[in-house]
Amino acid sequence: MNLTLQVWRQENATKEGRFVTYKADDISPDMSFLEMLDLVNERLIKAGERPIEFESDCREGICGSCGCVINGQAHGPLRGVTTCQLHMRSFKDGDTIVIEPFRAKAFPIIKDLVVDRGSFDRIIQSGGYVTVKTGPQPDGNATPIGKDVADKAMDAAACIGCGACVAACPNASAALFTSAKVAHMSYLPQGQVEAHKRVVNMIARHDAEGFGNCTNIGECHAACPKEISIQHIAIMKKEYICAAANYEPEIQRSEGAI
Amino acid sequence: MLSRILCSSVFQKVIMAVTGLSLIIFVITHLSGNITLYFPDGTPFNKYADFLASLGWLLYAAEIGLVATFLLHIATAIQLKMSNSKARPVGYKVYQSKGGPSKANLSSRFMIVSGIALLGFLVLHIWQFKYGPGIEQGYVVDIDGKQVRDLHRLVIETFQNPLYVAIYVISMVLLGFHLRHGFWSAFQSLGMRNPALHSALYKLAFVLAVLISLGFLGIPVWIYLNSTGVAS
Ligand code: HEM
Ligand code: FES
DSSP: OOEEEEEEEOSSSSSOOEEEEEEEOSOOTTSBHHHHHHHHHHHHHHTTOOOOOOOOSSSSSSSOOOOOEETTEETOSSSSOOGGGOBGGGSOTTOEEEEEOOOOTTSOEEETTEEOOHHHHHHHHTTOOOOOOOSSOOOTTSSOOOHHHHHHHHHHHTOOOOOHHHHHOTTOOOHHHHHHHHHHHHTSGGGSTTHHHHHHHHHHHHHHTTOOOOOSOOHHHHHOTTOOOTHHHHHHHHHHHHHHTTOOOSSOGGGOOO | OTHHHHTSHHHHHHHHHHHHHHHHHHHHHHHHHHGGGGSSSSHHHHHHHHHHHTTTHHHHHHHHHHHHHHHHHHHHHHHHHHHHHHHOSSOOSSOOOOOTTOOOSHHHHTHHHHHHHHHHHHHHHIIIIITSOOGGGTOEEEETTEEEEOHHHHHHHHTTSHHHHHHHHHHHHHHHHHHHHHHHHHHHHTTOOOHHHHHHHHHHHHHHHHHHHHHHHHHHHHHHHHHHTSOO
C-alpha cells in the first residue's frame, strides 16, 4: 500500500517544530506501525536525510516506551493497543496519516516524536512505593488477599506508564496514570502504611509538574492500551479527600518541575 | 499550610462538585415553584412569589448563599480552565476521540462555554424579573385582600416577545448540556467508587438534564403559544 505521512519534526526541546510530508510507498499491510517507520527511516538515511526519531523498546506492548498520536488518537485508531502493536492493515491504501508526539507541557519534546516522560518518574518517586522489610521472600499467602481485591489491584497495576492518558486528555491531565499508581497499592494491605502520605504527595507532584486538571471526560480510559478505567480516578479522589484531613503534602503546586 | 491542599487539582474539583450539586438543588427547587406558570390562572404563581418575598431576612440569607455559591463555582471553573490551557501549550493538528468508554461529547468538552453562556443568561434573567417592574409600576394584584406584586403578568408580557422566548429556550438547552456532564462528573469528583453507581448515575444525569431543560424551556414556549392562540 502507498501512504502519505505528515510527521512532526523538531530538532530539540527549544527549536520550533513543523510538519513534514513523506511518501511511504510499498508498505505491507502486515507491517507494524513502527516497522513502517523503520522502512521510511531506512529510505531517509539512504537519501542522506535525518531519520524520524521515535521511541521503542519491547515492541510487544509491555514496556510503554513507544507512543505517538496517530490521526489525532494516542496509539492510533485501535483500543487496548500500543503504537508498536498497531498494524498497517488498520489503514487503507492512499491514506494520509498525521503523526504527532504526545503533547503536554509536562512532556517536553526531546526530538521529533520522542518526549521526556520524566515527570511520570517523579510522580512515582514522590510516593509510588511501599516500605518492605528486606530479607527472604515472604511465604505465599502469608497475607491472605481476596481474589476480587487482587484482581482490582492487578487491573490498576497493568499501567505501563506510556503517557497515552495525558496525550488523549483534552486537559493534558495525568489523573489516570497517577490514580493507577495510587490505586494498585491502596487496595492491598501492604499499601496501607503510607496510604495518606502517598496519595497527597503524588497528587502534589502531579500538579507541580504542570499537568492539567481532570474534568472526568474519560478519553484517557479509551486511549489507555491497558484499558484502565477512570474508576481508579474516583478511588484516588476518595483516598485524597480522606487523607487531606490528616496529611500535608511536602511540595506546593507552584514549585514546578524539578 | 492548608493552601497546599486547597490549591490541589483534586480539591478544586471538590469545590466544583459541591457548588455544582448545590446549584442543581437550587435549580430543581426553582423549577418546582415555576411549574405553577403552566396553570392558566396566575394566582398560584403570585402566591408562591409572595410567599418567597414574605420570608424577609431568610430570603436574603438564601440569596447571599446562592450568589456566593455561583461566584465560587465560576471562579474555580475559570481557574481550572486557565491551568488546563497552560498544560498543553502546543495543540494537536488532528484530535479525535477513541469512543468506547470515553465520555467526550459536546456536553463534556464545552462545560466552560455552556457555563459562561449561563452566566450571561443569569444577568438578563435577574435584571428582567427580580429587578423588573413591581407594585409601584402598577404590577399589582389583589390576593385574599392583600396587595401583592403581579409577577405573573410580567412573565406573561415578557414572553410575548419571540426574541426573549428564543433566548430562554437556547439558554435552557445549554443548561441541559451543562448538567448532562456536570451531574455525573460531580460524583466522580467526589470519589464515588461503586462501579454499578458509576453507570447508573451517568444515565440518571441524562434523564435529569432533559427533564430540567424541558421543564424550564417549556414555560416560555407554552406562554407564547397560548397567547398566539396556537395552544388554546
Ligand atoms: C444553573 C447553574 C449551574 C449549575 C446547576 C451548574 C452545575 C455544575 C456541576 C454539577 C458541575 C460538575 C462539577 C464537577 O465536575 O465536579 C459543573 C461544572 C462546571 N461548571 Fe457549572 N453549573 C452552573 C453554572 C455555571 C456557570 C455560570 C459557569 C460559568 C463559568 C459554570 C462553569 C462550569 C465549568 C467550567 C464546569 C466544569 C468544571 C470541570 O469539569 O472542571 N457553571 N457545573
Ligand atoms: S515498544 Fe514497548 S510498548 Fe511499544
